[in-house]
Amino acid sequence: MMNGATPILDVRDLHVYFHTEGHVVRAVDGISYRIEREKTLGVVGESGCGKTVTGLAIMGLVQSPPGRIESGSILYHRDGRPTDLARLRPKGREIRSIRGNEIAMIFQEPMTSLNPVYTIGHQIMEAVILHQKLRKKKARAEAIRMLRAVGIPLPEQRVDEYPHQLSGGMRQRAMIAMALSCNPSLLIADEPTTALDVTIQAQVLELMNDLRGRFNTAIQFITHDLGVIANMADDVVVMYLGKIVEAASVKEIFHAPKHPYTQGLMNSIPSLAMRKERLEPIKGVVPDPFEVPTGCGFEPRCPHAMGICKSKVPGLAAVSPGHTAACWLYEMR
């Protein structure tokens, strides 16, 4: 917007570990990425790869104990000054003025993330009253305006309804209304459409695309669905076992995937657009988080594994301008 060069979010070498009885789970294990202003970054990966924890870490919502941000920084640029979200006290004043206000989050399960004993309107108004210091009457008008903006019919009536009175798609719309009510500059959407049917998913994605343009919000879009990523993201990072294995623009990721894991994901999904006689799955399963391989995390499942992969972790290296992959296949050259 004002400064094209500074990203809205700059995550550097972030480590989030969970300490459980005698074990350490490295949920996020040294990741770095940036989200440019008004852009959408897609974060893809399978369950347990650390994509949700990354989102929670930004919001200061990693439950501690057992979780802890071990090292690294999450630089959030507001008014030209960077704030390191990783350093803020999770219940302190500063994060509370950012969370839900400048950075908002949408969760996967609209049923469990809305409070069942308060009306939809009450829950939207709560954020508006807290952050924008509006009076109750104005906040209510604002809640109605937001519900209308996300396409909920009869918002004057819906504002007084409880979450159980709304369908799944409507609840997710209400969540989005709540998240956008304070006009955040960054929205973290964690699998926002996974629990929805495809026709409802299409409505919600369309809505998010539309709102992105109107509110100038940058989005970190977390999902396991490559189809959704292709439709929503500008840039993509692929995560595996707490690490980023590949990062590129959405076109590069889909047309020229470099990391064997990304390639494996592309080959294992059936697509409506193409006919595949047989799917090519990635062999094996994601390793136990307690027994992560010492070298490259993907080595046991990788068709191109070499000697070095077992012993040394590859770093993210550029394979072409703006496209990085963490794989020895490319570092060797």
Next chain:
Amino acid sequence: MIELAETLLEVKGLKKYFPVRKGILRRVAGNVKAVDGIDLFINEGETLGLVGESGCGKTTAGRTILRLVEPTEGEIVFRSRKLAGDGEAAREVDVAKAPSKLMKALRRDMQIIFQDPFSSLNPRMTVGAIIAEPLIVHRVAKRRERGSYVRELLDAVGLKPDHMSRYPHEFSGGQRQRIGIARALALEPQLIICDEPVSALDVSIQAQVLNLLESLQGEFGLTYLFIAHDLSVVKHISERVAVMYLGKIVELAETETLFANPRHPYTEALVSAVPVPDPDFAVERILLEGDVPSPVDPPSGCYFHPRCHYAKEICSREAPAYVDYGDKHFATCHRASELNLRPIRSEGHADDGA
């Protein structure tokens, strides 16, 4: 190819209503029309996909066919090979009316794989006991033979024989689904109803299980009714696809035909809503307004008309019939023959608009 195969299962006018009771007298106030008169057939060795959004009745349809829930009305004709008398290749039985003894015998021919690999395996039983249970119930294998038979089954689904003595919690989701498949295979069934077998799995594991189901089909000559909400998966695995909406089949056709030449507006919208994993694939989404109506009180006429972009006056008045438009392409729409609906492009990219 399909013409030569024999029909294994034919469902005619199948209905399943769940009564809604109200008041202190628990009087029936209405019915949830979960399955509201469906007709379909499955040929031997074929995979029929059944798709639809949540609440459309696809799972209930599968369970009613197996008679895990009692049908309200309709016929389920199944050609059982195991029950064949002398000189017969198979015997036709109406599953909907089979007395309990016959039903038990029929269960050897009709099995199911469930969606949730976590809740469908008894956590207190070892894998060996889980897979052997159907053998014991149906007195199929002798005690001595059971162990080796279970080992063979584990091998067939890609697990190791020493997994027999372990418990379900020791396995990942994909492995548990393999255990569920081994259990379904134990009685050498002719028909397996796969109820969302891969939707709880990660994509890389999903592909493994889909490939396994395909190879088992070839190896054992299985017939699948594949129930799923994921159109890409259904398109991949099925020879023919049936689309359900509010308890009715709105369209049924061979997979290629259904996607290349849809005849029902709901199919068109459903297909266009699926996000394609290709950033250059420009699909003009047809956005449906609103949600699926309640099956307790479905709309008049065609159930889809309040959300349909092509609805005319007749659609709200009269329920359309389930008509064969040739080549076994069935659709339930008043305007099926006049509409020119958009297909999904099967290959290639749209011009680079972005």
